[in-house]
Amino acid sequence: MKKALILVPVLAIVAFVAVRVFASDDSGEGIKFFNGTWKAAVEKAKAEHKPIFLDIYASWCGPCKMLKHKTFTSGKVGEYFNSHFINTSFDGEVDEGATLAQQFHIQGYPTLILIDENGKVMMYEMGYQTPKELLSLVKNATGK
Numbered sequence: 012m013k014k015a016l017i018l019v020p021v022l023a024i025v026a027f028v029a030v031r032v033f034a035s036d037d038s039g040e041g042i043k044f045f046n047g048t049w050k051a052a053v054e055k056a057k058a059e060h061k062p063i064f065l066d067i068y069a070s071w072c073g074p075c076k077m078l079k080h081k082t083f084t085s086g087k088v089g090e091y092f093n094s095h096f097i098n099t100s101f102d103g104e105v106d107e108g109a110t111l112a113q114q115f116h117i118q119g120y121p122t123l124i125l126i127d128e129n130g131k132v133m134m135y136e137m138g139y140q141t142p143k144e145l146l147s148l149v150k151n152a153t154g155k
Contacts, residue, residue: 040086040089040093041083041084041085041086041088042064042083042084042088042089042092042093042098043089043093043098044066044098044099044100045097045098045099048107049099049101049107049110049111052097052099053130055097056097056126056128057128059097060128061095061096061097061128062095062096062097062125062126062127062128062133062153063096063097063098063099063125063126063128064092064096064097064099064123064124064125064149065099065100065101065111065115065123065124065125065126066078066083066098066099066100066101066121066122066123067100067101067102067103067108067111067112067115067117067120067121067122067123067124068100068101068103068120068121069103069104069120069121070102070104070105072120072121074120074121074138074139075120075121077139078121078139078140081141081142082139082140082141082142082145085142087142087146088142088146091149092149095149095153095155096125096149103117103120103122115132115135118137119137119138120137121137121138121139122135122136122137123136123137123140123145123148124136125149125152125153133152133153134148134149134151134152136148
C-alpha cells in the first residue's frame, strides 16, 4: 500500500514533465504543406502570386525530424507561412525530391529555400532553425 501511495505522485510528476517537454511553445496548427507535384506547386504560386517555401529533407536526418516536430508545428510559424507562401516539402533522396536536390545544389539536410513566383531564389538556408529563427530568416528575405 505504501508503494502505491509513493508511485502515484511520482507518476504525476513524470506526466507533468513529459507534457512540458513535448508541448509546443504556442497554439496553432503549424505549416500546412501542399500535397502535389513540384510543377503543380509552381503553377499554384504563379496563380496566387506567392513565393514557394521549399523544405528538402532526408528521412534519416535528425535535424530534419526536429524541424518537422518542433518548428513546423509552431502556430506562429504556421500562421505566417500558410498566409504568405505555397509550402512544399520533399525528401531529397527520393523521386522528385532527388531531382529538386540536384536542381538546387543541395549540400546538406535540411535545406530551406524561398523561391519567388518567377523561380528566383530569395533565401537558401541549411540546418535546423527554431521557430523564431525561421520567422526571422523569411521575414528578412521577403521584407515582410
